Amino acid sequence: MTLTTAPRGTYDIMPNQALAWQWLEKNIREVFLLYGYGEIRTPIFEHTELFQRGIGETTDIVEKEMYTFTDKGGRSITLRPEGTASVVRAYIEHKLYGQAPVAKLYYLGPMFRQERPQAGRFRQFHQFGVELIGDESPVADAEVILLAHDLYRRLGLTDLEIHLNSVGCPHCRQEYKRVLTSMLKAAAGELCPTCRVRLDRNPLRLLDCKNAACQGILSRVPPIQNYLCTDCRHHFDQVVALLETVNVKYELSPRLVRGLDYYFRTVFEILNKDLGAQNALCGGGRYDGLVEECGGPAVPGVGFASGIERVLTTLEQRGKLPEFSNSPNLYLIPLGEQLSAVAFSLATTLRRAGYIVELGNGRKSLKSQLKTAHKSGAALAVIIGEDEWQAREVTFKKMDDGSQKRIAVADLATEIVKLVHPSVGTSKMGKGSQERSSVDDLIDTLQKELAMVNHLVVPLTNCTNKEE
RNA sequence: GUGGGCGUAGCUCAGUUGGUUAGAGCGCCAGGUUGUGGCCCUGGAGGUCGAGGGUUCGAAUCCCUCCGUUCACCCCA
Numbered sequence: 362m363t364l365t366t367a368p369r370g371t372y373d374i375m376p377n378q379a380l381a382w383q384w385l386e387k388n389i390r391e392v393f394l395l396y397g398y399g400e401i402r403t404p405i406f407e408h409t410e411l412f413q414r415g416i417g418e419t420t421d422i423v424e425k426e427m428y429t430f431t432d433k434g435g436r437s438i439t440l441r442p443e444g445t446a447s448v449v450r451a452y453i454e455h456k457l458y459g460q461a462p463v464a465k466l467y468y469l470g471p472m473f474r475q476e477r478p479q480a481g482r483f484r485q486f487h488q489f490g491v492e493l494i495g496d497e498s499p500v501a502d503a504e505v506i507l508l509a510h511d512l513y514r515r516l517g518l519t520d521l522e523i524h525l526n527s528v529g530c531p532h533c534r535q536e537y538k539r540v541l542t543s544m545l546k547a548a549a550g551e552l553c554p555t556c557r558v559r560l561d562r563n564p565l566r567l568l569d570c571k572n573a574a575c576q577g578i579l580s581r582v583p584p585i586q587n588y589l590c591t592d593c594r595h596h597f598d599q600v601v602a603l604l605e606t607v608n609v610k611y612e613l614s615p616r617l618v619r620g621l622d623y624y625f626r627t628v629f630e631i632l633n634k635d636l637g638a639q640n641a642l643c644g645g646g647r648y649d650g651l652v653e654e655c656g657g658p659a660v661p662g663v664g665f666a667s668g669i670e671r672v673l674t675t676l677e678q679r680g681k682l683p684e685f686s687n688s689p690n691l692y693l694i695p696l697g698e699q700l701s702a703v704a705f706s707l708a709t710t711l712r713r714a715g716y717i718v719e720l721g722n723g724r725k726s727l728k729s730q731l732k733t734a735h736k737s738g739a740a741l742a743v744i745i746g747e748d749e750w751q752a753r754e755v756t757f758k759k760m761d762d763g764s765q766k767r768i769a770v771a772d773l774a775t776e777i778v779k780l781v782h783p784s785v786g787t788s789k790m791g792k793g794s795q796e797r798s799s800v801d802d803l804i805d806t807l808q809k810e811l812a813m814v815n816h817l818v819v820p821l822t823n824c825t826n827k828e829e
Numbered sequence: 830g831u832g833g834g835c836g837u838a839g840c841u842c843a844g845u846u847g848g849u850u851a852g853a854g855c856g857c858c859a860g861g862u863u864g865u866g867g868c869c870c871u872g873g874a875g876g877u878c879g880a881g882g883g884u885u886c887g888a889a890u891c892c893c894u895c896c897g898u899u900c901a902c903c904c905c906a
Contacts, residue, residue, distance in 0.1 A: 421903075422904085443905095443906085476905080478899085479900060479901065479902095480900065620904060620905065638902085642906075644905075672906090727864045728864080728865060735866040735867060742865090747864095756864095760866070
């Protein structure tokens with residue numbers, strides 16, 4: 362049982378699904394490139410201490426969700442539950458602060474959290490995200506939010522909700538926490554058990570509790586905005602103003618606090634309400650202080666992380682996922698095992714010329730192979746039978762209308778070029794005046810390769826003839 | 830970690846108050862055409878009914894335990 366099932370919360374991405382992943386990843390990389398971010402690939406695991414320190418000891422991630430083990434050297438190792446800590450570690454390790462005023466980094470890859478899986482939540486899941494380190498200005502916050510927004514927009518996702526809040530700096534947050542704690546202590550008996558615990562450990566986290574009773578009590582609590590210091594207030598106002606200048610719609614969410622300790626001032630989430638309980642497409646915010654906490658200089662930072670699975674689900678829900686196809690251009694059908702060798706050589710030739718070629722099984726009937734060719738979605742079937750090959754010909758059959766004709770091997774190159782465009786290596790094609798010459802190039806290449814096929818194939822057919 | 834739903838063919842699912850060789854549709858393979866796909870027709874393969882235990886003359890069906898899965902809580906992407 363365990364041998365034939367992927368571990369709980371994990372899953373396989375099968376070839377047809379992988380096409381959507383590749384498409385999405387390509388779009389992500391392109392947008393990040395537009396905004397000037399460079400990819401960083403950090404290890405999948407890190408020293409446990411990095412996450413404990415970076416994410417925060419009292420967070421759920423660190424307290425109960427990490428995949429942690431001791432390696433053979435006795436070191437405590439953890440599979441990364443998120444990306445920011447690792448990027449910050451690498452930033453410090455490579456002393457990027459000494460190379461340029463800001464570092465703009467992006468990542469994309471698997472993350473691991475040991476939670477009970479449910480809709481939109483997995484134990485191995487995939488995130489992409491950016492970290493803009495070294496810029497304390499509100500423009501940086503706005504850019505990061507806009508980056509996420511623009512990426513989704515480019516993918517065709519328009520009416521998503523951007524939720525925005527400020528959690529202040531350690532100074533004003535301290536003040537707010539005091540007010541919050543004193544107000545809630547009085548009503549502690551009515552709070553849910555987890556909130557009662559949080560009251561002492563991390564009172565801000567009470568704010569987004571979904572328990573109805575807690576919400577009732579919390580509705581009487583003033584929003585954190587009322588307690589922001591002038592600098593924090595000013596910073597937040599500017600972020601909001603910047604979003605206005607580019608006409609991005611947002612909602613102010615005074616209850617949004619987010620579960621990671623490192624957030625500072627700006628926090629945001631982008632939601633798709635249709636996703637189910639796990640409806641956040643991405644989340645992020647500013648984390649001034651994190652680099653220093655992790656042993657680097659006092660450098661500010663801001664970033665976000667987005668879940669690939671959730672983006673894909675949203676795209677699918679909204680019908681924005683393109684149709685993907687990896688149908689072959691040509692399906693070669695040898696009739697009989699002797700001719701399989703001919704088809705094999707021909708397939709190699711055509712693949713080298715950039716065509717997607719599928720090769721039928723020569724032991725199977727023509728009918729069976731044609732069925733398979735049909736199912737493969739190939740545009741053209743090339744039948745290589747004894748009749749044809751005696752005359753050094755093959756039969757071309759167009760799969761859409763069923764029309765067919767016999768083609769002399771000598772004319773193969775020109776005929777193929779006329780009927781199908783290669784799917785691979787098309788970069789040389791389609792550039793106006795260059796098109797003509799690249800078609801000729803293709804024919805040349807094919808002809809050279811085909812000469813080789815003839816050469817290889819003659820002894821084989823001779824063999825067949827001798828046996829008869 | 831807690832709670833609810835669901836586990837029958839590759840997939841989607843029927844299966845009556847417990848009753849004999851567990852079914853359908855789709856898919857797959859083959860044939861109908863000694864060399865022609867899609868449509869149609871015929872046939873075939875494929876199931877320890879999630880696992881173990883119990884009740885019973887008899888269990889896919891009832892009971893228990895476990896496992897898996899799914900949704901929700903906590904929390905998050």
